[in-house]
Amino acid sequence: MLLPVGDTTVIDRILGELEADNRISDVFVSTNQRFADDFRDHIAASGFEKPALTVEETAEEDEKFGVVGALAQLVDREGLGDEDLLVIAGDNLISFDIAEFIDYFEQYDDPTLAAYDVGSREKASSYGLIELDGDEVTDFQEKPDDPNSTLVSIACYAFPADAIRFNEYLEDGNNPDEPGWFIQWLVDDGPVRAFTFDDAWYDIGTPESYLEAVAWELDGENVVAEDATIENTTLGENVHVLSGAEIVNSSLDGTIVFPDTTILDSDIRQSIIDRDTQVESLDLAGALIGAHTQLTNGN
Numbered sequence: 001m002l003l004p005v006g007d008t009t010v011i012d013r014i015l016g017e018l019e020a021d022n023r024i025s026d027v028f029v030s031t032n033q034r035f036a037d038d039f040r041d042h043i044a045a046s047g048f049e050k051p052a053l054t055v056e057e058t059a060e061e062d063e064k065f066g067v068v069g070a071l072a073q074l075v076d077r078e079g080l081g082d083e084d085l086l087v088i089a090g091d092n093l094i095s096f097d098i099a100e101f102i103d104y105f106e107q108y109d110d111p112t113l114a115a116y117d118v119g120s121r122e123k124a125s126s127y128g129l130i131e132l133d134g135d136e137v138t139d140f141q142e143k144p145d146d147p148n149s150t151l152v153s154i155a156c157y158a159f160p161a162d163a164i165r166f167n168e169y170l171e172d173g174n175n176p177d178e179p180g181w182f183i184q185w186l187v188d189d190g191p192v193r194a195f196t197f198d199d200a201w202y203d204i205g206t207p208e209s210y211l212e213a214v215a216w217e218l219d220g221e222n223v224v225a226e227d228a229t230i231e232n233t234t235l236g237e238n239v240h241v242l243s244g245a246e247i248v249n250s251s252l253d254g255t256i257v258f259p260d261t262t263i264l265d266s267d268i269r270q271s272i273i274d275r276d277t278q279v280e281s282l283d284l285a286g287a288l289i290g291a292h293t294q295l296t297n298g299n
Helices: 010-020 033-046 067-078 098-108 166-171 179-187 207-218
Strands: 027-031 051-055 085-088 092-094 112-117 128-133 136-142 151-159 193-197 201-203 229-231 246-248 251-253 262-264 267-269 278-280 283-285 294-296
Touching: 010 027, 010 033, 010 051, 010 092, 010 098, 027 033, 027 067, 033 051, 051 067, 067 166, 067 179, 085 098, 092 151, 092 207, 098 112, 098 151, 098 193, 112 128, 128 179, 128 193, 136 179, 136 193, 151 179, 151 201, 166 179, 201 207
Parallel strands: 027 051, 112 193, 229 246, 246 262, 251 267, 262 278, 267 283, 278 294
Antiparallel strands: 085 151, 092 201, 112 151, 128 136, 128 151
8 A cells, every 4th residue: 555656656646636635524544553663654744634534453363353353343443433434445446536436425325336457267266246237237247256357346435324334244254355345245235326337447466456557657758866876777667766776787566665675787677675775787578576685697
């Protein structure tokens, strides 16, 4: 969520739109105790006025409530049950304006989700699959083994106040882990609408999807921090070099170089090089290099 995408970050793209929309009264960034300090520092430095951090009482993976369980706790913790609720996964990079999604929700005042055609049944099997009659959701399947379409929900939801029934759903013994099961439960009880869009959507959960998202944002251009050093180096397309990095006698294409990293005499393509790393005399493609690493002459 805090990864840079062009001149901003994944979550700041969302927060910026929420900040600008007068219909949004409060913004809560929900995380667990493990990441609370990271998000607290980021929000404080962002300059946004609306976002407030709200922290789950969990730290480890096996303590998590599941997404629906976490939403139920968030609603109880912040007293949100009497107002309409917009829920957006913070690792979503979406091409539509959130204001347009809210406009669509306000037309019907029904539970509403954003839907995107991922273009392949293999990809669709990793998400919540929906079927539509017009713009109304008639069926929802969470991560089906054999998807019968490629239209998926992207974890962007709007709920009218009377549909914020997470506790009721959980008390019935339903699955707390994936929000799709809650949507299916709502579909069986009344109308759920789908806001479909085309252009682009990236679920930034893998290095590959992150590189794709950055390439979409940069659209062939490069972003180089003012205090980065680039000497005798060829930059192809979609290269992002962050603060304090030094690139000398090298060639980069489709690559992200994080702060204070040094790259010497290397050819690097479609790779992510994390902070405080030194890479020298290497030819890399599709690489993910962790922070504080030294790679020289293949060692």
